[in-house]
Amino acid sequence: MLPNKRAIVTGGTRGIGRAIVKELASKSCCGVLFSDVAFIYNSCDECAEELQQEIHNPATKILAFKADATSLDQAEATVQEAIEKLGGVDILINNAGITRDNLLLRMTEKDFDDVINANLKSVFNYTKAVIKHMIKQRYGRIVNIASVVGIIGNPGQANYAASKAGVIGFTKSMARELASRNITVNAVAPGYIETDMTSKLSDEQRKKLTDMIPMGRMGKPEDIAKVVGFLCSPEADYITGQVIAVDGGMTM
Numbered sequence: 001m002l003p004n005k006r007a008i009v010t011g012g013t014r015g016i017g018r019a020i021v022k023e024l025a026s027k028s029c030c031g032v033l034f035s036d037v038a039f040i041y042n043s044c045d046e047c048a049e050e051l052q053q054e055i056h057n058p059a060t061k062i063l064a065f066k067a068d069a070t071s072l073d074q075a076e077a078t079v080q081e082a083i084e085k086l087g088g089v090d091i092l093i094n095n096a097g098i099t100r101d102n103l104l105l106r107m108t109e110k111d112f113d114d115v116i117n118a119n120l121k122s123v124f125n126y127t128k129a130v131i132k133h134m135i136k137q138r139y140g141r142i143v144n145i146a147s148v149v150g151i152i153g154n155p156g157q158a159n160y161a162a163s164k165a166g167v168i169g170f171t172k173s174m175a176r177e178l179a180s181r182n183i184t185v186n187a188v189a190p191g192y193i194e195t196d197m198t199s200k201l202s203d204e205q206r207k208k209l210t211d212m213i214p215m216g217r218m219g220k221p222e223d224i225a226k227v228v229g230f231l232c233s234p235e236a237d238y239i240t241g242q243v244i245a246v247d248g249g250m251t252m
């Protein structure tokens with residue numbers, strides 16, 4: 001049997017991140033029997049404990065680290081500790097993200113900076129912290145969670161769209177930098193997915209959105225997690241630098 005893969009997932013306690021942690025830790029993901037997963041969260045200790053208990057399995061290690069993904073120092077310390085406890089790192093999923101929506105006329109400098117730091121700088125932080133280990137072992141799978149908004153834009157989300165377009169550019173540059181070391185770097189661009197992030201939408205906004213989706217409904221966190229699991233599996237070994245939209249046909 002192949003050894004367990006070791007994965008780090010940022011923003012793991014809720015929504016899409018939570019589904020990704022469960023997918024990677026689940027039976028026979030990634031062509032191995034189980035993956036060990038360290039997830040990063042910045043709030044809700046009870047949610048982290050609950051998730052660890054929910055997927056408790058004697059064959060896998062599920063570790064929780066409380067850290068702010070916007071800090072490079074914290075990212076480096078967390079990755080170091082995760083590597084010591086898991087014995088290495090094979091997979092990084094950059095999922096942590098926030099929204100601070102407003103039309104640009106009303107958007108504050110803080111709204112802009114907070115979103116860039118949480119959504120884009122965090123991707124730099126964790127990628128920088130893991131790649132020296134992945135380069136040394138000549139293996140790595142990195143998946144960044146972007147958004148369709150980073151591809152097509154959205155009024156009221158200039159900060160968010162800029163951060164996610166930045167994630168896409170970062171993904172392609174890293175894919176080119178790291179391909180010869182057998183490290184693949186891809187992005188998944190979700191459309192509208194039912195999570196806390198989209199729960200604030202009014203019925204009217206929801207109706208407007210679903211009218212834009214050819215499949216006529218929002219997606220589920222598991223729809224994203226399955227594609228992330230595939231990109232970390234041996235079946236995807238020759239895929240790098242791609243942005244895979246999982247959006248019910250919105251951006252076709």
Ligand SMILES: NC(=O)c1ccc[n+]([C@@H]2O[C@H](COP(=O)([O-])OP(=O)(O)OC[C@H]3O[C@@H](n4cnc5c(N)ncnc54)[C@H](O)[C@@H]3O)[C@@H](O)[C@H]2O)c1
Nearest residue numbers: 011014015016042068069095096097147190192193195197
């Ligand atoms: N829900 C959607 O429709 C949708 C669509 C496109 C892209 N996305 C992206 O998917 C990812 C997950 O979104 P979600 O809908 O599950 O959102 P969510 O708000 O439910 O979860 C986001 C997670 O990121 C964590 N996080 C945020 N800032 C952090 C920080 N500084 N340090 C550590 N953790 C931090 C939160 O604690 C939370 O666990 C985000 O990057 C988001 O932009 C979501």
